[in-house]
Amino acid sequence: MAKYKVGIISLGCDKNRIDTEIILAKLKHSYEITNNPKEAEIIIVNTCGFIESSKQESIDTILEMADFKTKYNCKVLVATGCLTQRYGKELMDIMPEIDILLGVNDYTNLIEHIDKFLVDKEKVIKCEYQNETINEGERIITTEGHSAYIRIAEGCNNFCTYCIIPKIRGKFRSRKIENIVKEAKSLCESGVKEIILVAQDTTKYGEDLYGEKSLVKLIRELSHIESLKWIRILYCYPEEITDEMIEEIATNEKVCNYLDIPIQHISNNILSKMARKTNKESILNVIDKMRRRIKDMTLRTSLIVGFPGETEEDFEELKDFVTEYKLDNLGVFTYSREEDTPAAKMDNQIDEKIKKKRQKEIMSIQKEVSKEIKKESIGKSYEVIIDKESEDYYIGRGRAMAPDIDGLVYINKTIKLELGTIVMVKIKEALEYDLIGVVEDELS
Known part of the structure; x- marks a missing residue:
């Protein structure tokens, strides 16, 4: 049948x-x-x-x-x-x-x-999902066969005033290190070379299970997997980034010098309204600290414009931050008024036209920042993992590029390459978000 x-x-x-x-x-x-x-x-x-x-x-x-x-x-x-x-x-x-x-x-x-x-x-x-459980087990990978996400925790305890996730996904709960390592080994045996660690807040990993932040311990265990080449970490709340974590990124060759730190805003007025657990001074301090200690550190963030009560002064402060701090990658969202969240009930909701105008302004600034950063790559060589092949180019990503959200590296077809191969690529040309280069050496 x-x-x-x-x-x-x-x-x-x-x-x-x-x-x-x-x-x-x-x-x-x-x-x-x-x-x-x-x-x-x-x-x-x-x-x-x-x-x-x-x-x-x-x-x-x-x-x-x-x-x-x-x-x-x-x-x-x-x-x-x-x-x-x-x-x-x-x-x-x-x-x-x-x-x-x-x-x-x-x-x-x-x-x-x-x-x-x-x-x-x-x-x-x-709809009986219990927030004490975490779904684990066998997976059929839908990404490129050499790159895979691993969820290290489920849920969230932050309760930011704009966010519904804790009510949907439940309380923060970590997976056991041994389960994560077992999953990673299985993925690597099937050809995966890049593991991307995700959770609603990866930096809190382990607090509930082990009584202390355990992300560094997890990374060290994963690093023992010989065929695993890159470990990428997403969604790190800035207030939870420790000196130990910065040192691990700086010294562990398998960890990409890349972090996604969703700060959402830089104005203390708005950060307070959002119920974020940090402030402008702390955010700037951790960015400066990472840039001083970690060579070629790549930072991505996400911002929300048009949050209730966002004044012109708040917005100008955000623009100044984007202009001065020149983060490598940046996504900007207009505030979405979600029912059952505290922010939805706040006074001084912002008009949609103003939200979109502010979003456009930030993205315009970031476009110029990105051009400037990408130009600095010309003449330099980077490790690149080959994701796809087009008629004229191989298409890959460097360690500074997470899949689907950041730029790409287009590689002239001078030699035959297999998908999933990691090669050294010399950059010849820079576009707004992407790079073009040629292969110097095949690594793995």
């Missing part, structure tokens, strides 16, 4: 991607996996529900896939993830096209739910 074909669409962050990869591993034994939704008899949408734009994308995707019930082969439409956890039955009521609705990581009995629906057509709603 032929197996049903199942396809899955993953929306949102890299932590959602990991959930999707766990789901795929559970499904592969019972169904045939397809990347073409037109072929799929079972379609799963793993949703995001973080901000308004991501909610809308999730809703649009569910509705688009619902049309496949009449246009193509779809017999079962499943929605899971953050949006479904956040709205539950309410979402099913306004979108009756959904057949099975599961909350965050409520997919333990997914196959059972699907098989039952195929027989009796009885809809399923299950």
Whole structure:
């Protein structure tokens, strides 16, 4: 008997991607996996529900896939993830096209739910995800085969006033070091060379399990994996970056000299309203400290403009920071007024036109900063991992480039290269966000 074909669409962050990869591993034994939704008899949408734009994308995707019930082969439409956890039955009521609705990581009995629906057509709603659990286990990697994310913790205890994540994902809880190392070894045995550590706040890793910050200890354990070449760390809250962590990045050859530090703003007025656990002086101090100690340190951050009560003075302070501190990579979001968050109830909400104008101004400044930084790369040589191949170029990333969010390195095809190879590339040309170069030496 032929197996049903199942396809899955993953929306949102890299932590959602990991959930999707766990789901795929559970499904592969019972169904045939397809990347073409037109072929799929079972379609799963793993949703995001973080901000308004991501909610809308999730809703649009569910509705688009619902049309496949009449246009193509779809017999079962499943929605899971953050949006479904956040709205539950309410979402099913306004979108009756959904057949099975599961909350965050409520997919333990997914196959059972699907098989039952195929027989009796009885809809399923299950949003019972417990925030004491962490979903772990076998994954089918959906990134390039040589690069993979590893979630080291779930949930968040920060309760920033604009953020709904703690209510969706629950309290912060770390995975055991031995489980993470086991997963990393398995990934590396399958060809992975770059591990990207993610959590809502990676710098708090281990506090709940071991009574102290344990990210450095975890990194040292991972570094013993011989075939692992790069360790990249994302989402480090600046107030939690310790001297020990800075020293580890500076001295451990496997750790990329790269951090994502989501500061959100630089004005103490706004940082206080956001309930961030830091201030301008501390943020500047840790940036200066990292730049002094770590050679070629690359910093990425994310900012929010148009937060309630953001004055022109606050915004000018933010512009001055972006201009003066010249961070390598920067994303700017307009404040999204999310129900059930303290910020949604604040006075002095900012008009959308002003938010977008401020976003455009910051990005315009950063564009010039990025041009200036990229020009400094001309004539220098960097390790680059080869991700893709086009007709004219190999396309890769340096240690200063996280996948999907930062720039790329385009490499002239002077020699034959395999995907996943790490090579030394000399930069010949700089664009706004990307680099162009030639291979000097093949490393691995």
